[in-house]
Amino acid sequence: MKSRHKKMVFILAGLAGIGIIVALVMNAFRSNLVFFFTPTQVVDKQAPVGHTFRIGGLVEKGSLKRENDGLTVHFVVTDTRNNMNVTYKGILPDLFKEGKGVVAQGKLDSSGQFVADEVLAKHDENYMPPEVASELKAAKAAKASKTPL
Amino acid sequence: MNWGSFSAFLHMGGYAFYVWSSFGLSFALLAFELVQLSLRKRTLLKRLGQIQKLNEHRGNK
């Protein structure tokens, strides 16, 4: 029985060891698991230079501008601390909206403008019927109008 | 009730293709699992019956 116990301990230790190695490897590859960088991270030079990466944040209200060709758009991605100007030529997803989440893939050009080749909409984890959503909106607006300047 | 009509229900607010594909394929796969399980049982019982017959035959010798 004693040798059986020893064997069990070795097996469990081996498995624990493999588990730890896997955890460490995943940690080491953390940077590659980042799906997007926030505008602040880009400003802090955390985004890879010279090749394609993604930025994510909110589409700043009032920033969406469409060009005359009907396909090219300009908008600003913000994380409330920093902003990023984005240019994109293509169809925007259904859920793309000012004030809502967005993830854009592309490159920074020489002028600091982000030229996107793909734009995805990012939605949050809240689910509510339209009546509740409009109530919330009205409540927010009422609260905002009551705030002293 | 959420829907004004049956066709509105099928239409799923314009997302019919995505919603019905999701539910359709999911339940088709679950049904497939059940069918596959019953087939497996049938094959197994047949095989066990054959083993049984063989053993009886050998036992009678």
Added chain:
Amino acid sequence: MSKINWYKYSAPVTFYGLAGKMFPGFAILSAILFAIGLYISFFVAPTDATQGDAYRIIFIHVPAAWMSMFIYVVMAAYAGIGLAFNTRLSAMMAQALAPTGALFCFIALFTGSFWGKPMWGAWWVWDARLTSQLILFFLYVGFISLQAAIDDPRRSDRAGALIALVGVINVPIIYFSVKWWNTLHQGASISLTKAPSMAHTMLLGMLIMALACWMYTIAVALYRVRLIILERERNSTWVSDLMKEMK
């Protein structure tokens, strides 16, 4: 009340009978819960302000994803117990659960894809949540294939147990992926620490569908383990007695 001799049920021959009595109840429960759950999903839960009716995919996507993770942990637990205590039935239970776990994992992946295309604008992205869920699917496939490839049941159980136990670390990674890394996939709508960010009827639909999937899993696993028991014990007297009775 006399003490229940639990050890009796760890013998495959006894558990065969018990499982046979149990699975019909779980099957019926599952069918009822699916009926109620689907009714709530389509006729009670309202449409979503942001996603419209596309969000209803949540009622199969989330239960399937939860089951894929839960089944893997239970499977790994059974495999670990079988490995540590050399109990045959534990290993058989792990083997019985794997295909259903893999199925729910696949369902989670493709319903997620069909939800992502209209809502995000992409069928697939390599973010931490989706990637780790895909890895889970490969772990299931690896477990099933490895066991199928090895003839000797003892060795096959042990090999499977290895994959199951090493892979279990992936489950918390899947769960926390949306918190630890920037992902396209949204965060948790329900958690143990904060209030649910869903309307009540939506939450109810999701929970009932999850329960339905759980009852389904138990019914299927009990049915499948009976077949596994018969296969493994085919040369024993009790099985040949059973075959004689069936004539």
